[in-house]
Amino acid sequence: MSRDAMLLVDALRDPATTRGLDAQGWTELLSMARAEQLVGTLAERLKIESVPPKVAEILAEARINADYQHRSALWEADCARRALAGYGGKVVLLKGTAYVASGLKAGEGRSIGDLDILVARDDLSQVEEALLAAGWEWVKPDPYDDAYYRDHMHELPPLIHKERDRMIDVHHTILPLTARRRPDAVAMLGRSKPLPFRGGVGAGPVSVAQGLTSPTPDPSPEGEGRLHTLAPTDMVCHSAAHLFADGDLAGGLRNLWDIHCLLGEFSSAEFWVQLRSRASLHQLSEPVERAVRLAHQLYGTQIPQEWAGWDRQDKWYVARLTARDGWGRPTRQFIRLIFYIRSHWLRMPLLMLARHLWVKWRKG
Amino acid sequence: MHEFRVQVGPAAFRIGSAWRAPIDQLAHLYRDYPQPDFTDFTVRLEPTTWLRRWLRPSVAIGGDYMLPDAAPLPLAQGLLAAEMAMNLQMALGWRRHLLLHASAVERDGRVLVMTGQSGSGKSTLSALLGSEGWRFLGDEFVLLDPVTGNVVPFPRLISLKNEAIAAMQSAQPDARFGPLLAGTPKGDIRHVVPPADAIAQMGQGGAPALLLFPRYGYPGAVREVAPGETFMRLTQASTNYVALGEAGFITLTRFVKSVPSRAIDYQSGDEAIALVEKLWERLA
Numbered sequence: 001m002s003r004d005a006m007l008l009v010d011a012l013r014d015p016a017t018t019r020g021l022d023a024q025g026w027t028e029l030l031s032m033a034r035a036e037q038l039v040g041t042l043a044e045r046l047k048i049e050s051v052p053p054k055v056a057e058i059l060a061e062a063r064i065n066a067d068y069q070h071r072s073a074l075w076e077a078d079c080a081r082r083a084l085a086g087y088g089g090k091v092v093l094l095k096g097t098a099y100v101a102s103g104l105k106a107g108e109g110r111s112i113g114d115l116d117i118l119v120a121r122d123d124l125s126q127v128e129e130a131l132l133a134a135g136w137e138w139v140k141p142d143p144y145d146d147a148y149y150r151d152h153m154h155e156l157p158p159l160i161h162k163e164r165d166r167m168i169d170v171h172h173t174i175l176p177l178t179a180r181r182r183p184d185a186v187a188m189l190g191r192s193k194p195l196p197f198r199g200g201v202g203a204g205p206v207s208v209a210q211g212l213t214s215p216t217p218d219p220s221p222e223g224e225g226r227l228h229t230l231a232p233t234d235m236v237c238h239s240a241a242h243l244f245a246d247g248d249l250a251g252g253l254r255n256l257w258d259i260h261c262l263l264g265e266f267s268s269a270e271f272w273v274q275l276r277s278r279a280s281l282h283q284l285s286e287p288v289e290r291a292v293r294l295a296h297q298l299y300g301t302q303i304p305q306e307w308a309g310w311d312r313q314d315k316w317y318v319a320r321l322t323a324r325d326g327w328g329r330p331t332r333q334f335i336r337l338i339f340y341i342r343s344h345w346l347r348m349p350l351l352m353l354a355r356h357l358w359v360k361w362r363k364g
Numbered sequence: 365m366h367e368f369r370v371q372v373g374p375a376a377f378r379i380g381s382a383w384r385a386p387i388d389q390l391a392h393l394y395r396d397y398p399q400p401d402f403t404d405f406t407v408r409l410e411p412t413t414w415l416r417r418w419l420r421p422s423v424a425i426g427g428d429y430m431l432p433d434a435a436p437l438p439l440a441q442g443l444l445a446a447e448m449a450m451n452l453q454m455a456l457g458w459r460r461h462l463l464l465h466a467s468a469v470e471r472d473g474r475v476l477v478m479t480g481q482s483g484s485g486k487s488t489l490s491a492l493l494g495s496e497g498w499r500f501l502g503d504e505f506v507l508l509d510p511v512t513g514n515v516v517p518f519p520r521l522i523s524l525k526n527e528a529i530a531a532m533q534s535a536q537p538d539a540r541f542g543p544l545l546a547g548t549p550k551g552d553i554r555h556v557v558p559p560a561d562a563i564a565q566m567g568q569g570g571a572p573a574l575l576l577f578p579r580y581g582y583p584g585a586v587r588e589v590a591p592g593e594t595f596m597r598l599t600q601a602s603t604n605y606v607a608l609g610e611a612g613f614i615t616l617t618r619f620v621k622s623v624p625s626r627a628i629d630y631q632s633g634d635e636a637i638a639l640v641e642k643l644w645e646r647l648a
Binding site: 026027055057327 | 376378428457
């Protein structure tokens with residue numbers, strides 16, 4: 001009998017739950033972890049556990065892979081920094097690269113693909129020109145897709161670097177412009193913090209204490225020419241928006257793990273108060289509350305009493321998040337379909353969705 | 365899912381298939397290999413859509429590691445799909461050794477490594493040498509141990525293509541062959557089981573002693589290859605050189621410094637074997 005990805009959730013929450021696994025159990029756990037892009041994270045979590053030698057070899061490999069991805073991600077971020085050296089505005093790293101650059105727990109073992117940055121919407125054309133001049137190119141040659149991105153999305157059409165073959169997503173806000181919720185991107189940029197180094201080769205990750213809470217003295221206190229990261233509360237808001245207010249929950253277990261780590265690391269009485277008001281400012285109260293509840297439910301995140309609780313919809317989210325079998329295959333196709341439809345519903349009004357699907361269908 | 369497990373050298377695979385036939389073929393061809401409890405990689409052969417399980421069955425190549433744009437294969441080529449998926453797991457996931465896209469054979473504890481583009485003949489040559497007093501170590505990947513610098517055997521099924529199929533059938537009529545897979549994306553393909561000693565001793569590696577860059581279809585010739593060129597070509601031939609970081613650099617540098625290398629051109633198997641023996645005697 002095949003299990004669902006609760007096996008993986010349990011192993012991440014409490015590594016001791018893996019002690020009873022036999023060879024078959026380990027094989028299934030590792031396949032799920034790879035399918036959910038969480039094998040590097042699992043390897044970090046199991047560092048202190050004694051695991052069978054065969055498993056230890058696989059986990060060591062996962063750490064090598066994560067190190068490689070982190071090296072590449074920081075290098076890519078630095079390439080973007082250099083390409084945008086002449087741009088005066090803030091360049092904010094998002095998601096995995098931001099976690100690793102800040103030395104956050106969420107970055108430990110995390111898989112990282114594309115580089116995501118946030119810049120001011122008014123400066124998009126300037127940023128775009130600078131990136132094109134530095135060797136990035138358009139991925140989507142289709143004029144409809146291109147126009148769609150520019151008119152309705154929260155990011156430029158993806159760019160890929162012609163020599164390094166790496167993708168960059170340039171965001172100007174964190175949800176599509178067509179979505180009902182309208183996060184305040186200007187406020188996010190305003191509160192973002194410079195990373196305490198000027199970038200450059202060899203500038204490795206820095207600790208969270210230096211990076212986010214008390215910037216070290218620097219000749220340029222404004223952080224000019226340095227990459228930025230979001231303020232802690234905004235980081236959580238962005239991650240929750242990405243997970244529950246956009247998309248079909250693909251890769252959801254990893255995103256929820258990010259949230260679990262961020263909450264655990266930032267937690268203080270003041271933080272939780274700020275998170276509440278910040279989420280409300282960004283019109284993200286519901287997704288943020290759901291993220292907090294589910295992180296607590298699945299990963300055992302310590303949360304204040306007033307955030308705890310249960311929504312009758314939550315069980316469907318859990319069913320979707322854990323919809324994977326011991327072969328690493330997606331399961332619960334109907335629930336997946338519902339969440340897929342929901343993702344489009346969240347992204348755009350019905351009439352617009354109909355038009356979009358019509359154009360896409362005609363193009364085959 | 366129908367299931368088959370197999371250990372090849374240091375790597376253990378779990379192969380699941382929605383159809384019986386590819387699993388039966390694998391079980392037949394790999395019957396002399398160990399069947400492990402723990403597996404390093406999972407491979408999945410599944411229909412591209414639910415309809416394609418029965419109607420013009422079409423196999424999507426899946427597993428722990430996947431390429432987003434991998435083209436599906438007809439069910440008749442399910443064995444090839446499994447082999448390609450196993451290669452993919454190694455290329456994208458294996459980090460315990462430096463992986464070179466190359467073939468290797470061993471004699472007296474010392475290893476000859478051959479690398480080159482598809483069609484260079486490195487696979488056929490390793491198979492021919494495997495029945496000429498050498499031990500076959502692998503025709504697809506050479507695994508270099510970062511600690512010892514030794515070649516670790518990975519003796520998968522030998523994958524013969526096009527004219528190499530007939531050449532091998534006349535050279536080794538008693539070998540165990542898989543089904544002829546006609547009209548694959550790489551032409552006709554037929555797998556053959558490596559010699560018994562290759563499987564029985566697959567846990568035992570050896571120190572690399574000679575590197576050759578064979579090229580099939582040109583008049584017989586030997587050319588020296590400078591270490592710088594060798595290094596660059598091997599970085600291209602490696603699937604995980606960049607991912608291994610410093611360990612990859614150290615392993616490859618040691619290999620290039622300690623192993624002489626030559627490029628050889630040849631027009632027939634006999635000519636190539638004679639060339640190899642001559643160079644081995646002189647350099648290794």
